[in-house]
Amino acid sequence: MNDVLRIAVQKSGRLSEDSLNLFKECGIKFDNGAGKLKATSSNFPAEFLFLRDDDIPGYVEDGVADMGIVGQNVHVETNKNVSETKLLGFSKCRLSIAIPRGEVYNGVTDLEGKSIATSYPIILGNFLKEHGVTAHIHEISGSVEIAPSIGLADAVCDIVSSGGTLLSNGLKEVEVIFRSEAIMISYPKLSPEKQDILNQILFRIDAVQRAKNSKYVVLNTRNENIAAIRALLPGMKAPSILPLADEGWSSMHSVITEQDFWQNIEKLREAGAEGILVMPIEKIIY
Ligand code: PRT
Numbered sequence: 001m002n003d004v005l006r007i008a009v010q011k012s013g014r015l016s017e018d019s020l021n022l023f024k025e026c027g028i029k030f031d032n033g034a035g036k037l038k039a040t041s042s043n044f045p046a047e048f049l050f051l052r053d054d055d056i057p058g059y060v061e062d063g064v065a066d067m068g069i070v071g072q073n074v075h076v077e078t079n080k081n082v083s084e085t086k087l088l089g090f091s092k093c094r095l096s097i098a099i100p101r102g103e104v105y106n107g108v109t110d111l112e113g114k115s116i117a118t119s120y121p122i123i124l125g126n127f128l129k130e131h132g133v134t135a136h137i138h139e140i141s142g143s144v145e146i147a148p149s150i151g152l153a154d155a156v157c158d159i160v161s162s163g164g165t166l167l168s169n170g171l172k173e174v175e176v177i178f179r180s181e182a183i184m185i186s187y188p189k190l191s192p193e194k195q196d197i198l199n200q201i202l203f204r205i206d207a208v209q210r211a212k213n214s215k216y217v218v219l220n221t222r223n224e225n226i227a228a229i230r231a232l233l234p235g236m237k238a239p240s241i242l243p244l245a246d247e248g249w250s251s252m253h254s255v256i257t258e259q260d261f262w263q264n265i266e267k268l269r270e271a272g273a274e275g276i277l278v279m280p281i282e283k284i285i286y
């Protein structure tokens with residue numbers, strides 16, 4: 001039987017779109033039509049399971065799924081025995097403690113003896129323990145932010161992204177206790193065949209991620225400026241330099257990170273670069 005890697009992704013929620021795009025950008029095709037619980041790729045040895053994010057670490061620990069994508073918050077909170085394979089850079093958020101806006105806060109010791117509502121009792125418990133604070137953790141599964149206004153708790157510990165939800169519930173963020181992004185987790189005892197398929201996916205993800213951070217830059221300049229411009233274009237190896245039809249002019253081609261490009265754009269122009277074109281790159285393979 002040919003091996004197929006079983007990949008668990010969130011069925012619908014904040015991780016879904018970026019998780020599915022990641023595989024699509026890697027050229028792995030599959031049909032994730034509405035309501036589907038499972039899909040098989042038509043061009044890669046992979047099968048997708050669409051699940052609730054909280055269930056994914058358990059499936060991966062048991063080997064029902066070989067690999068999965070969840071937030072680090074869910075990975076750490078569920079505390080399953082899985083391998084941490086790769087951070088993916090999307091679904092960034094933080095887990096924070098917040099208190100009613102009108103209250104004074106001088107530091108963690110102010111939480112002593114208070115009750116804190118959260119869906120993350122493990123991460124919160126670890127934080128309080130580390131700081132030697134004893135508080136009552138009130139575990140609830142949703143709508144955590146309304147807990148103080150209905151008298152259920154003195155404070156909350158919840159996921160924050162823009163901060164809008166806290167604000168609209170009259171709360172202020174006082175401690176960031178954990179920072180999270182999407183992480184790829186995998187079954188620790190994959191067969192060599194499945195590990196090989198996973199490695200192929202990781203290779204493709206690296207190529208896509210590298211490309212996302214880079215731009216292909218083409219510019220024209222007088223030949224006497226080439227050395228100065230070259231010093232501003234780190235490139236993958238060295239820039240390609242091609243003569244233009246106009247005597248004494250060349251075009252220079254290079255790949256640079258988007259950040260380097262913006263940092264150097266003024267210097268490039270001062271050094272004599274003209275007609276600068278900046279193009280997206282789809283994949284970079286070293
Ligand atoms: O149905 P299922 O169980 O699969 O999904 P879910 O409802 O448990 O999770 P979902 O889809 O809301 O989030 C999935 C993951 O996305 C989380 O585990 C985090 O890792 C990450 N993430 C990123 C977030 C947010 N940003 C986020 N803003 N998860 C939740 N929120 C919520 C937060 O709980 C709060 O209610 O958004 C609100 C705060 O947002 P702001 O922008 O108002 O601060």
Ligand code: ZN
Binds near residue numbers: 052053054
């Ligand atoms: Zn969930």
